Amino acid sequence: MNTTPTSSAATFFDLKSGLITGDGVEESVKLLSQLEGLFHDEAAWRKMDPETVVYRVRFWRPVPDGTKGGLFWGATYLEPGKVGDEYFMTHGHFHAIRDRAEYYATVSGTGALLLMNEGGQTWSQTMTVGTVHYIPGGIAHRVVNTGNEPLVFLASWPSDAGHDYASIRTAGFGKRILERDGMPCLI
Numbered sequence: 001m002n003t004t005p006t007s008s009a010a011t012f013f014d015l016k017s018g019l020i021t022g023d024g025v026e027e028s029v030k031l032l033s034q035l036e037g038l039f040h041d042e043a044a045w046r047k048m049d050p051e052t053v054v055y056r057v058r059f060w061r062p063v064p065d066g067t068k069g070g071l072f073w074g075a076t077y078l079e080p081g082k083v084g085d086e087y088f089m090t091h092g093h094f095h096a097i098r099d100r101a102e103y104y105a106t107v108s109g110t111g112a113l114l115l116m117n118e119g120g121q122t123w124s125q126t127m128t129v130g131t132v133h134y135i136p137g138g139i140a141h142r143v144v145n146t147g148n149e150p151l152v153f154l155a156s157w158p159s160d161a162g163h164d165y166a167s168i169r170t171a172g173f174g175k176r177i178l179e180r181d182g183m184p185c186l187i
Contacts, residue, residue: 009022010023011023011025011062013075015107016107019075020058020060020073020074020075022060024062026061027059028057029056030053030054030057030091031053031054032048032049032054035054038091038092039083040176044083044084052079052081054079054090055078055079055088057076057077058074059072059075063159065160069159070160071156071157072157073156074154076155077152078144078145078150080147080149080150081145082179085178085179086177087145087146087178087179089114091142091168092114092142092168093140093141093142093167093168094118094138094140094163094164095137095161095163096162097161098118100137100160101134101158102157103132103155103157104132105131105155106128106129106151107129107154108149108150109145109147109150111126111144111145112124112125112126112143112177113125113127113135113141113142113143114142115135116141116142116174116175117139117140120174121174124175124177124186127143127153140167142168142173
């Protein structure tokens with residue numbers, strides 16, 4: 001498989017905003033309509049504007065998908081908001097190749113990294129400016145914005161890891177982060 005970078009042009013990221021720019025940087029946007037079935041209060045979800053942007057991911061793939069030994073780099077911008085009493089969150093996933101790990105580093109905002117093993121045991125880590133999170137292989141991960149501003153975090157993951165969203169869409173996470181008495185609670 002080709003391990004030569006797809007572009008020799010420079011890629012940049014802004015330390016303050018997390019913005020990644022340069023030749024070959026791509027962007028994926030997740031709208032509320034694309035997260036059907038993930039929030040526990042479906043009635044509240046149906047009342048909201050389906051075109052609401054929940055999060056964007058800007059990422060750089062210097063090698064093709066599936067390249068063994070390669071790495072990707074990206075930044076996620078998770079908007080503040082709630083569906084009912086549940087905070088906006090990323091879809092969450094396992095890696096298709098289960099033993100692949102990943103790093104997250106928080107640039108701005110506040111939130112929580114939800115982690116879950118294949119048995120459904122779920123726990124969280126607080127995400128604040130400067131925190132770095134190691135996500136071992138075999139662990140599903142999802143990010144929740146518990147603040148009032150966008151939660152921005154950087155990520156680096158193996159280019160052959162792939163994403164298994166179907167397991168999460170089918171079984172969900174073992175716990176959720178909901179607002180209780182004005183505070184985020186792992187329930």
